[in-house]
Amino acid sequence: MKIFCVGRNYVAHVLELKNEVPTDPLIFMKPPTALLLEDKPFYHPDFSQNIHYEVELVLKICKNGKSIQPQFAHRYYDAIGLGIDFTARDLQDKFKAKGQPWELAKSFDNSAVVSPFLPLDELGAAPYQFSMQKNGIVVQSGNTENMIFSFDDIICFVSKYITLQKGDYIFTGTPAGVGKVSIGEVYTGFLGDKKMFTCEIK
Numbered sequence: 633m634k635i636f637c638v639g640r641n642y643v644a645h646v647l648e649l650k651n652e653v654p655t656d657p658l659i660f661m662k663p664p665t666a667l668l669l670e671d672k673p674f675y676h677p678d679f680s681q682n683i684h685y686e687v688e689l690v691l692k693i694c695k696n697g698k699s700i701q702p703q704f705a706h707r708y709y710d711a712i713g714l715g716i717d718f719t720a721r722d723l724q725d726k727f728k729a730k731g732q733p734w735e736l737a738k739s740f741d742n743s744a745v746v747s748p749f750l751p752l753d754e755l756g757a758a759p760y761q762f763s764m765q766k767n768g769i770v771v772q773s774g775n776t777e778n779m780i781f782s783f784d785d786i787i788c789f790v791s792k793y794i795t796l797q798k799g800d801y802i803f804t805g806t807p808a809g810v811g812k813v814s815i816g817e818v819y820t821g822f823l824g825d826k827k828m829f830t831c832e833i834k
Contacts, residue, residue, distance in 0.1 A: 636790055638659060638802070640658050641780050643808055664715040684812055687821055688805055690802065693709055700791040705784035708787050708796060712824070765820045815833050
């Protein structure tokens with residue numbers, strides 16, 4: 633399975649990090665070893681002093697597809713989950729300044745929290761509201777209405793270059809409000825009013 637991620641997909645988040653608004657989806661990937669499942673804690677790595685949280689909706693691909701056309705894109709995912717894209721922001725900033733790839737800042741072990749998935753039949757039609765709390769206080773809140781690139785846009789774009797396969801995940805971008813994590817904090821994610829995950833920082 634593959635884990636695709638979309639960067640800079642909410643304008644407010646793009647602006648908070650002082651980046652340019654993209655004209656095409658910005659795609660990067662995480663390996664399967666990045667997955668952190670079943671509400672397991674996140675152990676802060678010693679190679680970074682500035683790990684950021686980024687809450688995101690996650691699509692679960694339900695069938696194989698290559699060069700998917702817009703009118704068919706909605707058929708390629710059947711469930712949505714919630715996740716955290718943990719980012720070593722200090723490493724990312726260093727790599728970006730040198731014009732180097734920043735996979736090490738995004739793809740390290742346990743950097744991809746993923747909740748259980750909810751079937752679309754249960755969720756109903758978009759738009760979808762999601763949020764994340766830090767120690768009981770909301771730090772991020774997003775709505776799919778504010779995405780620069782929709783789910784279908786992302787699926788069409790990615791599948792133009794890389795075949796999507798059943799079981800792949802797509803992190804669809806984070807809204808504004810990202811910030812540094814600290815040991816002892818507890819993060820709780822919600823899709824609508826439904827609690828999706830809890831992640832303690834250790």
